Amino acid sequence: MKALRPALPLLLGLVLWQGAVWLWQVPSFILPGPVRVAAALVDNAGLIAGHAAVTGLEVALGLGLGAVLGWLSAVALALSPAARGAIGPILVFTQAVPVFALAPILTLWFGYGLGSKVAMALLIIYFPVTSSFLDALLQTPAPWLAQARVMGGGGWRQMWYLRIPAALPGFLSGLKLAAVYAPIGAVIGEWVGASRGLGYLMLLANGRAKTDLMFAALVVLAVLAIALHRAVDHLAAAALRRRFG
């Protein structure tokens, strides 16, 4: 019963949705009911799965690359106050410019394929990863740093043995945010120009008034994003337990 409790509001929502569709006789190209969406999902399972795999790959690559790049940037910025002064504003700029605005140019640069979508996902998660890890790196508890100074360690060793491990929770919270943002980046990329992926499929289905297929793709995208979020959450919690337990 307990396991079902989170599903209850969802179930209620579906019932209301189906009820509204029946009651007002909404044409299915405007708003298909959940039953029809489910049917579309089953009918087009192979098609949707193929596109979902592409989107999943884009998201995974973007997330992986973004995490690595964000990690490296944060450590470099933490080591050098001069770099923080020079690059900090640029970092904020990457976040201030709407990614939608950059999508066309990224498509131009990296092509219609995987590259531009990975770049998109990477761009959108780079800032949260870098900034939350950098914040954590700059907030190593002062007594630990003092103790390290008395012991006689400094520079990159202090970074490696003290500040980076101490900042792990900050890095992980950036990663958790990134897991939510990365699918958005990939889908925006697919909207702007693609031949594969769930975003492309949704656009295609929408254009042909196959609204039920559009919703089916949307459902799969949502499930994908939630699964990714959950997975990263669990991994982060497990990493913290292993580290500090």
Next chain:
Amino acid sequence: MPRAWPGPYGQRAGVDRTDPPCILRPENGPVGPDRRAPPGLRLRGRARVGAQTLFGPLDLAVAPGRWTCLLGPSGVGKSTFLHLLAGIADGISFAGDLGAADGAPLAGRVALMAQADMLLPWLTARDNLLIGARLRGETPDTRAAEAMLERVGLSGMAARKPRALSGGQRQRVALARTLIEDRPVVLLDEPFSALDIATRVRMQDLAAALLRGRTILHVTHDPAEAARLGDHILLLTHRGLTELAPPRAPAPRPPDAPETLEATGALTRHLLACECQPAAAPSAEGLT
């Protein structure tokens, strides 16, 4: 030629400490002070944070190879003394003269042990002992770390992380870390004040046994602790620094011996007397 000071300093359990062919040893010629011998400490001057005087002008001298307790109420700048000597007093401007009495720099000759154990929560007890070596880029000696944990009574706990240790056990790890650093000067900043009384007494005995022979400056607000451990006892109040006579028995003294209790009482009276003075707005003149 025997060393000028006695005690367990330098002798790690299970590790034969053979002296390196040291050019700093006295028989090899007058090449300056031996950096391994515990030096005396001196601190003369005043310290401020911004426009506010923390202490001073004061003149503190710590005898080499002895245990000096610096007793005083909270807020008189006791810990600032330690931070200045350890070279970690950020944001404090000190005017005067401080360092080792032998004239050589103190950096690299000091270990610090504080009230908070300052163990790194992601490292095992063993690795917490080795963090100093890692930070300095030396080869960490796992065997020596385990032997040191055994000496402080934590055999079999080398693989535990701080969260899996009690407060007293964590302070033992911190003591072992202080010992493995093997520095001639050890600064103690109320290291036992968060422990319950039985654990505290046991920790005091252990620290006294293992640290003896080094130059110890031990900041505390507990008169009983000063009466137990101090070879010298200094009282720091808003009015300045006073040297008080320790009990005659050699430290560590039993906590319940009449002489220790009497000294505790006398020290407590001193603390009460200085607490009666209005602590507000101590002017620079009033502190001399």
